[in-house]
Amino acid sequence: MGRILALDYGKKRTGIAVTDEMQLIASGLTTVSTTTLIDFLKEYVANENVVRFVVGEPKQMDNSPSESEGLILSFLPKLRKEFPDVPIVRQDERFTSKMAFQAMIDGGLGKKQRSNRALVDEVSATIILQGYLNTIS
Known part of the structure; x- marks a missing residue:
């Protein structure tokens, strides 16, 4: 089938999550500097069968785009x-x-680990990917 790769795109960092080849399980992969994201993806896609990108769509409560949507667009x-x-x-x-923050608390991570923004971004990408998987299953 191939992997689905999700991005929690941000101005400074981008969290990345990926599925297994059967597209059953979403797992955090890493967080990279947004300035090196394309290079990271080129290398990853060259080595793995990526069949779809899922990019987070930030919205306000009223369903309008949030201000970070401009960066993504x-x-x-x-x-x-x-x-x-x-x-x-x-x-x-x-x-x-x-x-993501709540999942880290529930998982027993300490305060220092929860303040790691890169980890929060990676967990957020995993939640985005799981949300997508839930819509296609």
Whole structure:
């Protein structure tokens, strides 16, 4: 089948999550500097069978785009250009940071680990990906 890769795109960092080849389990992969994201993805896609990108879609409570959506909209053409054969879908990412933080608490992570923004971004990407998987199953 191939892997689905999710991005929690941010101005400084981007959290990345990926499925197994059977697209059953969403797992955090890493967090990279947004400035090196395309290079990271090129290397990853060269070594793994990625069949879809899921990019978080930040929305306000009233369903309007949040201000960070502008950053993502300028990134999407670059992603399409580099990977023209990999479809891109969007997934609502409302509350993913709060859910990630709560999941870290529930998982027993200490305060120092929970303050690690890179880890929060990676967990957020995993939640985005799981949300997408829930819509297709």
